[in-house]
Amino acid sequence: MRPMILLADGAGRYVSSGVIQISVTNLVIIAAMILVFVLALVLPFPGRHHQDSSDRDS
Amino acid sequence: MTTSTEHRRATRAGRPSTPDSHGFATRPYDLVKEFVVALIVVTLLTVGLAAAFSSPDEKAITMRDWANAAPNDVVATAAGELAGTTTSAGFGPPYNTAADGAALGPLKLQKWAGVTIPLDSAQDLVLIPLAGVTDNSALTDALAAWQSADADQRTQWASDYSDALAQAPDGNPDSVATGDYGPVPVIAAGFLTLANTGGLEGALTSSGNFYGGDQTKSLLLLADGAYLEDQARARNLGGDQWGMMNETGNYPGQPWMWLYTFWYQVPPFSTSENADALVWGLMMLLTLGLALVPFIPGLRSIPRWIPVHRIIWRDYYRDHPRR
């Protein structure tokens, strides 16, 4: 039976500041969500000037 | 659609009521197509992410793994179970009545729920599995000596041995100071041997039945030792390491648990014995607050005060300037 996995292999990358400690992956996910939210707010939604056309994609 | 302009009616409180959404200009929109596109997009994203990043699958720690990697911890845990000093032994409901458990002010929820998963740590986790070992006469004798001793004597032996182990260098049973520990050293050594054979989980889980499925005993035993937590903490999974949000390696964890785990990082929760109940209570309160936002004055007005909606509906506001 092989010995247990070395601690370092399982640790993952983390960043910390004061009491806050977060994995790089989670941080990227949260940052991406905020970015997507902001983009969803500011990016123009197509179709504003085509209110009468019937075959618009979303 | 309405055919006349309606002034917004005021509610009794004087706030304008929201008009019916069906009274506004419309434009064509294909909901089903939107859904199909969304499904395709999500499927592609999922397949791409899964192919690129895969998913974690760190093997479970077996009792044999534990015995190989941290034998002293196994011995110390066995002694602790016999002494009644382990976490499970002193837990209280639902396992035993050794303690009342946590309370939320006057609400002793843990105690009121009762002992529904009865467990005698010494018997169920150590002695009963060992009773099945047949080829070790020293162990059999030691078990008999244990069973024939009274409760005080047992506690004395086991506590003294636990303390001695804690003081031995590296917790090594071979370096333990001499003393009267009765049959405990032999029992604990026999327990380590059983763990090494790979048969311990089976003895704990099946408990005489053919089919297992309930890992409670094995997990409680493992958690009574230090090794499981050591491995977890090395992977930033500890409670005071924001562990609830994290995953092994660099895999994505549970970012949505951020607020729940946050409280454990700060006083008074980080220093409280009662942290679990307190955090639960606080999160239930906050969750109720989230659900009742529509009814909470102030909170429900934040979207008005911080007008993010002016961006969302900028097209509408441009076409319908306020009078």
Place this chain on the structure above:
Amino acid sequence: MTAVDTDQPPVATPTSWTARVRERISRIVPPGQALPDRQPAYMSSWIYVFGVLTLAALIVVVASGVVLALGGVTWWHVSSLGHFVNSLHLWSVELFFAFMVVHLWGKFWMAAWRGNRALTWMTGVVAFLGSIGTAFTGYLSQANFASQWISTQAKDGLNSVGVGAFFNVMNPAQMLLWHVVLLPLVLGVIVVLHVILVRRHGIVPPIDADEETAS
């Protein structure tokens, strides 16, 4: 019974249970609003796609879960195809939560509970919580190191409020069934209610909007 002309208008208070149920169902959503092919022109923002993205993600979660169920609990540990399906399940869950939270942010800043839509908001919050619970039982069902740690940690929190007495996170046989049967059923009902409410009340108008004159 005498033959009834089906073109006659229904009796004011039908006594037939079937007729009552039918009437009830037909009034849940205004006529034509269950799947309309038009929508209010003020819906002119990308923020509006996150509800349907969440729904789509949920479907991928369930579909990947169904494939995992076909193989059983141990399959994905020994099969590379199984492991890939597990990865699909994990990433669709991450996407599901990400889209759901962005959807929540959008709905908050739109104060989307206005106009008798409080129940829509509340079913959304309950769906969020139910999703967390469902995901939790999923993590417990992985049969690996993560399950060992999560279960032994979570038991402390759950026991502290008495829940652990009947919801034993260290019992995979119980947790798995909650994960694949009980919680998805409950969550499914909540999601259906939520979507029905959306269609029933329509999409909330902009803050301070007036109803318009006919175009």
